[in-house]
Amino acid sequence: MSGRILIKGGRIIDPSQSLDTHSDLYxxxxxxxxxxxxxxxxxxxxxxxAAGSWVTPGLVDLCAYLREPGYEHKASIxxxxxxxxxxxxxxxxxxxxxxxxNDTAAVTxxxxxQALTAGKAKILPIGALTKGLAxxxxxxxxxxxxxxxxxxxxxxxxxRDNQVMKRCLEYACSQDITVFVCPEDHALAKxxxxxxxxxxxxxxxxxxxxxxxxxxxxxxxxLAEETEARIHLGQLSCAKSVELIADAKRRGLKVTCDVALAxxxxxxxxxxxxxxxxxxxxxxxxxxDRKALLNGVNDGVIDAICSHHQPHESAAKLxxxxxxxSGMSVIETxxxxxxxxxxxxxxxxxxxxxxxxxxxxxxxxxxxGSLQVGSAADVALIDPTEKWLVxxxxxxxxxxxxxWLDTELVGLAYKTIVEGRVVYDRSMMME
Amino acid sequence: MPSIDxxxxxxxxxxxxxxxHFLTIEGLSRKHLTDILDTADxxxxxxxxxxxxxxxxxxxTVANLFFEASTRTRTTFELAAKRLSADxxxxxxxxxxxxxxxxxxxxxxxxxxxxxxxFVVRHAQSGxxxxxxxxxxxxxxxxxxxxGRHAHPTQAMLDMLTIRQHKHKFEGLKVAIVGDILHSxxxxxxxxxxxxxxxxxxxxxxxxxxxxxxxDQFGVKVFSSMKEGMRDVxxxxxxxxxKERMEGALLPSEQEFFRLYGLSQDKLALAKPDAIVxxxxxxxxxxxxxxxxxxxxxxxxLNQVTNGIAVRMAVMxxxxxxxxxxxxxxxxxx
Numbered sequence: 001m002s003g004r005i006l007i008k009g010g011r012i013i014d015p016s017q018s019l020d021t022h023s024d025l026y027x028x029x030x031x032x033x034x035x036x037x038x039x040x041x042x043x044x045x046x047x048x049x050a051a052g053s054w055v056t057p058g059l060v061d062l063c064a065y066l067r068e069p070g071y072e073h074k075a076s077i078x079x080x081x082x083x084x085x086x087x088x089x090x091x092x093x094x095x096x097x098x099x100x101x102n103d104t105a106a107v108t109x110x111x112x113x114q115a116l117t118a119g120k121a122k123i124l125p126i127g128a129l130t131k132g133l134a135x136x137x138x139x140x141x142x143x144x145x146x147x148x149x150x151x152x153x154x155x156x157x158x159x160r161d162n163q164v165m166k167r168c169l170e171y172a173c174s175q176d177i178t179v180f181v182c183p184e185d186h187a188l189a190k191x192x193x194x195x196x197x198x199x200x201x202x203x204x205x206x207x208x209x210x211x212x213x214x215x216x217x218x219x220x221x222x223l224a225e226e227t228e229a230r231i232h233l234g235q236l237s238c239a240k241s242v243e244l245i246a247d248a249k250r251r252g253l254k255v256t257c258d259v260a261l262a263x264x265x266x267x268x269x270x271x272x273x274x275x276x277x278x279x280x281x282x283x284x285x286x287x288x289d290r291k292a293l294l295n296g297v298n299d300g301v302i303d304a305i306c307s308h309h310q311p312h313e314s315a316a317k318l319x320x321x322x323x324x325x326s327g328m329s330v331i332e333t334x335x336x337x338x339x340x341x342x343x344x345x346x347x348x349x350x351x352x353x354x355x356x357x358x359x360x361x362x363x364x365x366x367x368x369g370s371l372q373v374g375s376a377a378d379v380a381l382i383d384p385t386e387k388w389l390v391x392x393x394x395x396x397x398x399x400x401x402x403x404w405l406d407t408e409l410v411g412l413a414y415k416t417i418v419e420g421r422v423v424y425d426r427s428m429m430m431e
Numbered sequence: 432m433p434s435i436d437x438x439x440x441x442x443x444x445x446x447x448x449x450x451x452h453f454l455t456i457e458g459l460s461r462k463h464l465t466d467i468l469d470t471a472d473x474x475x476x477x478x479x480x481x482x483x484x485x486x487x488x489x490x491x492t493v494a495n496l497f498f499e500a501s502t503r504t505r506t507t508f509e510l511a512a513k514r515l516s517a518d519x520x521x522x523x524x525x526x527x528x529x530x531x532x533x534x535x536x537x538x539x540x541x542x543x544x545x546x547x548x549x550f551v552v553r554h555a556q557s558g559x560x561x562x563x564x565x566x567x568x569x570x571x572x573x574x575x576x577x578x579g580r581h582a583h584p585t586q587a588m589l590d591m592l593t594i595r596q597h598k599h600k601f602e603g604l605k606v607a608i609v610g611d612i613l614h615s616x617x618x619x620x621x622x623x624x625x626x627x628x629x630x631x632x633x634x635x636x637x638x639x640x641x642x643x644x645x646x647d648q649f650g651v652k653v654f655s656s657m658k659e660g661m662r663d664v665x666x667x668x669x670x671x672x673x674k675e676r677m678e679g680a681l682l683p684s685e686q687e688f689f690r691l692y693g694l695s696q697d698k699l700a701l702a703k704p705d706a707i708v709x710x711x712x713x714x715x716x717x718x719x720x721x722x723x724x725x726x727x728x729x730x731x732x733l734n735q736v737t738n739g740i741a742v743r744m745a746v747m748x749x750x751x752x753x754x755x756x757x758x759x760x761x762x763x764x765x
Contacts, residue, residue: 196644197644197645198644198645198648198649200643200644201643201644201645201646201648201649202457202619202643202649203557203558203581204557204578204579204580204581204582204616204619204643205557205558205579205580205581207644209644273442273561274557274558274561274562276562315534315536318534318535318536318562318566319534319535319536319556319562320535320554320556320557320558320559320561320562320578320579321556321557321558321562322556322557322558322579323556
């Protein structure tokens with residue numbers, strides 16, 4: 001049972017209520033009960049001195065691969081939900097690429113059970129849009145929703161044809177469930193492993209052209225307009241995609257979108273040495289794309305920043321670049337990397353925090369990612385100045401495929417609270 | 432943007448900036464390339480001796496790791512290693528442990544445990560030799576014998592040696608590379624080598640479907656017409672075009688490709704009268720080049736083959752001496 005917590009004297013940053021102020025935060029019975037003055041009957045069981053710290057809503061991640069069930073050699077719900085709270089996240093959405101695929105209520109229930117046992121971050125499964133992610137037959141979206149899936153997705157798996165895509169949106173719309181789309185034209189992306197550009201040309205790696213994404217974005221937007229479905233376009237990588245979505249939003253379509261951390265930080269130029277740590281999908285693209293994505297976060301066209309956390313076993317990256325598995329293990333390092341972008345002036349702090357808290361919560365249409373009175377007390381306490389060295393032994397994620405190993409980062413969550421319960425305390429981890 | 436080391440990878444040079452591995456032309460200096468050519472020059476006469484051996488790699492073991500079929504390249508590397516007095520292992524990867532589920536890393540560890548000193552690597556994946564060079568101990572050198580579409584640096588250097596033999600210098604030369612640039616690791620290495628050595632102009636001639644994206648950023652002039660691209664060139668390098676690429680969406684037919692981009696005597700007449708004709712082989716006669724040109728007086732295709740052994744001897748001996756220098760320096764520090 002959660003007790004009464006007073007978080008004293010921190011800088012409270014909560015974009016959901018346009019709040020950036022030094023004040024006290026009061027938590028009772030798992031909820032935020034006041035900011036500023038104490039409620040009359042409040043007696044704290046725990047007082048946290050937050051002077052010099054930031055107090056923010058717990059971060060909400062729209063895409064973190066947890067690998068369970070089926071790929072426990074890579075990671076588990078227990079290991080990754082601990083990594084998440086260490087990174088300041090209190091809620092994670094996990095994609096349906098499990099084994100078996102999360103296309104039944106049974107798998108969804110299993111994920112919920114494991115999350116409950118782990119007792120760290122809140123885990124919200126995304127179900128499969130088609131059975132087995134095969135792109136042919138509709139999944140039982142109603143049953144998935146009833147079991148607790150917050151959306152459905154076919155990830156990057158292809159559809160048999162456009163008719164299936166259209167039917168998927170029509171049915172999802174009728175069941176009032178959001179379709180999470182990873183926009184990619186299968187034929188254009190084909191065997192590619194990097195952005196199709198000067199770097200791919202020079203290195204002789206098969207490229208994924210920008211139009212593999214932008215054509216798919218355009219297609220999904222047209223289908224969404226036709227069917228009136230609610231779609232969320234995940235992990236954008238191209239400037240043109242942002243432009244297309246901004247236009248769709250202006251026209252009133254029910255569309256939201258996110259960008260993965262890596263695409264805000266890197267361009268394809270980092271691949272020049274065939275370093276498989278930078279093998280991600282969607283690929284790292286041009287500087288113009290990176291800038292457009294940052295601008296998209298700053299101006300609010302992009303609703304959320306996701307970690308796109310993809311833990312792998314070490315062997316998955318021990319091969320020539322194209323043969324390695326794509327993905328980075330990053331959930332513990334999102335916060336300092338975003339802070340670095342705010343320090344450099346590329347991201348505004350309020351926009352960045354919105355994209356990590358209230359933005360993704362609004363995509364999910366759930367009342368989280370906020371410190372408003374009455375909200376669940378999901379809170380991150382952040383020291384924005386502490387320097388720490390990212391080492392394999394320090395990462396609690398089972399995936400050590402982090403591109404920032406042996407790099408010093410600045411800023412971390414030192415305490416994370418989920419529904420009024422301290423689920424992560426750095427000082428205890430350090431002991 | 433958080434910084435990543437913008438320097439080109441020093442992976443293939445030792446601390447004295449001498450060759451340690453040979454993976455790509457990129458990141459090397461003009462002096463490195465000239466040293467390779469000069470050293471290769473000294474090895475050419477070894478092939479004409481009655482006993483075709485020098486003792487530079489005596490007691491060393493070279494393993495040819497060919498993950499992709501190649502007869503000509505593997506044979507010339509084997510000959511080069513044997514002429515340097517090395518013991519040579521030819522490992523047939525299709526029947527090796529990697530096809531029984533052993534990972535590439537495990538296979539390399541095992542070869543290292545057998546005290547192999549040098550890996551010559553041919554692989555279908557771009558960057559495979561980089562991966563291997565990063566994985567191996569300091570007691571192993573890695574020579575790239577062609578990786579994916581990325582690089583074929585020894586082929587490029589034997590082409591440079593052939594050009595230098597016939598044209599004596601690179602300054603002022605106009606060189607046309609014709610055909611399937613998109614899939615050609617040879618072309619990428621040739622372009623880098625020619626630019627580094629000071630060629631006046633490197634041209635690529637191909638339809639857009641056979642050009643890599645952003646090729647204009649590689650230091651070349653791009654032509655889609657042979658008529659324009661061939662004018663006044665000193666060197667014509669024809670590339671091999673795999674026939675399966677004739678089908679599908681890259682090219683309409685062999686006939687149309689030959690009509691537009693095949694090297695006939697008519698088209699060769701657009702080049703300088705003393706232009707030389709090169710081809711990395713094996714040749715598709717009547718597709719890339721007509722027989723009269725391939726066997727004609729301007730063809731230096733067989734010189735390229737001969738030079739291949741000398742260049743590979745040069746690279747292997749230089750990389751081995753780079754490895755030894757590095758190890759010696761480490762021992763002195765210790």
